[in-house]
Amino acid sequence: MQFSDVLGQTQLSSRLRDTARSGRVAHAQLFDGPEGSGTLALARAFAKYLHCSNPTTDDSCGSCTSCLAHEKLQHPDLQWAFPFFKKDGSTRSVSDPFQIMWREFMLESSYVGIEDWLSKIGADRKQLFVSVDEALEINRKLSLKSFHGGYKILIFWLPETMRVDTANKMLKLIEEPTEKTVILFVSEKANRLLPTILSRLQRVHISRLSDSDSALGISKITGVSIEKAQGWAHLTDGNIASAIRLSKTGSETSDLQLFSTWMRACWSRDGVGIMKGSNEFSTLGREGQKKFLAYALHMVRQCILGNYGVEKLVRLTDVEQSFISKFQRFIHEKNIVSLSALIEAAHKDIAGNVNAKVIFFDLSVQVHTLLRKES
Numbered sequence: 371m372q373f374s375d376v377l378g379q380t381q382l383s384s385r386l387r388d389t390a391r392s393g394r395v396a397h398a399q400l401f402d403g404p405e406g407s408g409t410l411a412l413a414r415a416f417a418k419y420l421h422c423s424n425p426t427t428d429d430s431c432g433s434c435t436s437c438l439a440h441e442k443l444q445h446p447d448l449q450w451a452f453p454f455f456k457k458d459g460s461t462r463s464v465s466d467p468f469q470i471m472w473r474e475f476m477l478e479s480s481y482v483g484i485e486d487w488l489s490k491i492g493a494d495r496k497q498l499f500v501s502v503d504e505a506l507e508i509n510r511k512l513s514l515k516s517f518h519g520g521y522k523i524l525i526f527w528l529p530e531t532m533r534v535d536t537a538n539k540m541l542k543l544i545e546e547p548t549e550k551t552v553i554l555f556v557s558e559k560a561n562r563l564l565p566t567i568l569s570r571l572q573r574v575h576i577s578r579l580s581d582s583d584s585a586l587g588i589s590k591i592t593g594v595s596i597e598k599a600q601g602w603a604h605l606t607d608g609n610i611a612s613a614i615r616l617s618k619t620g621s622e623t624s625d626l627q628l629f630s631t632w633m634r635a636c637w638s639r640d641g642v643g644i645m646k647g648s649n650e651f652s653t654l655g656r657e658g659q660k661k662f663l664a665y666a667l668h669m670v671r672q673c674i675l676g677n678y679g680v681e682k683l684v685r686l687t688d689v690e691q692s693f694i695s696k697f698q699r700f701i702h703e704k705n706i707v708s709l710s711a712l713i714e715a716a717h718k719d720i721a722g723n724v725n726a727k728v729i730f731f732d733l734s735v736q737v738h739t740l741l742r743k744e745s
């Protein structure tokens with residue numbers, strides 16, 4: 371992962387390279403931004419640049435010993451911290467049993483979210499965290515001499531999962547850093563960090579990617595056409611991690627089919643149709659169900675934009691456009707807020723493992739009432 375692999379974020383990348391070349395690298399930094407914006411990609415590119423023995427103004431060289439070790443994620447002066455769970459039967463709660471999986475995970479992509487990690491380590495219903503034992507282990511590792519004589523770097527993904535006692539152990543490392551240590555915290559929810567920690571970090575704010583940057587990135591990473599990537603960029607609000615998940619589950623044609631038959635069944639309160647839709651929905655799997663609900667929300671919002679004549683903002687395929695042109699009169703200012711809230715709540719319930727059939731059925735009954743509301 372070099373700067374040339376980071377999607378968009380060109381100004382920020384250039385600023386990071388400037389600080390590296392100036393030698394004034396803050397020893398504790400917070401890369402803070404939403405999922406899929408490139409926080410982890412930037413931290414990795416920055417770490418590689420700091421270790422590179424022959425960097426140019428634009429990027430790390432890609433061919434020195436350090437760069438090659440970074441490419442394989444085997445650089446001895448790069449440490450990782452990430453949330454995990456305590457394995458049954460283990461006495462100490464440290465990340466060792468997860469390090470191999472983490473390496474595989476990072477070799478696959480830097481555009482990831484917690485749900486990707488949860489499914490990678492098979493921790494569907496488990497609470498992930500960073501333990502006190504792990505913080506002590508990090509302290510120990512960073513107190514060792516650097517192998518190559520340069521920076522010792524720790525990339526700490528999702529520090530907001532630290533408990534207070536863990537955070538206090540990390541605080542010591544931030545307040546009294548060992549020589550040539552750089553800690554890069556990569557966070558999606560910085561407001562959940564302890565104020566004592568937050569106030570000691572140099573903050574690097576990372577914004578969500580623009581529609582055009584994310585569309586280009588999605589097309590590059592998943593191989594879909596730029597037209598399709600534009601649709602996904604819009605659907606995921608520029609979140610590359612979410613778009614990669616989308617690319618792994620079915621096509622949106624079937625989403626449209628399910629959505630249109632479902633809306634018809636809801637409108638006419640067709641019990642058999644709703645049951646059929648609910649069965650189909652339950653076969654999609656958790657990721658597919660979340661994707662479908664995100665799609666439903668997207669379609670409902672497009673109806674409103676269409677109603678208000680904001681044609682330029684409406685991004686739909688021809689088939690979708692033809693469905694929406696007939697359907698949009700049922701979505702209006704009297705029901706849009708409640709409809710959106712209902713679909714969002716269902717999305718949250720799916721993420722929280724509530725039974726899919728129950729969610730879909732309840733949602734359908736409420737959607738019926740809302741669709742029947744006079745505009």
Ligand SMILES: [Zn+2]
Binds near residue numbers: 423430432436
């Ligand atoms: Zn290099």
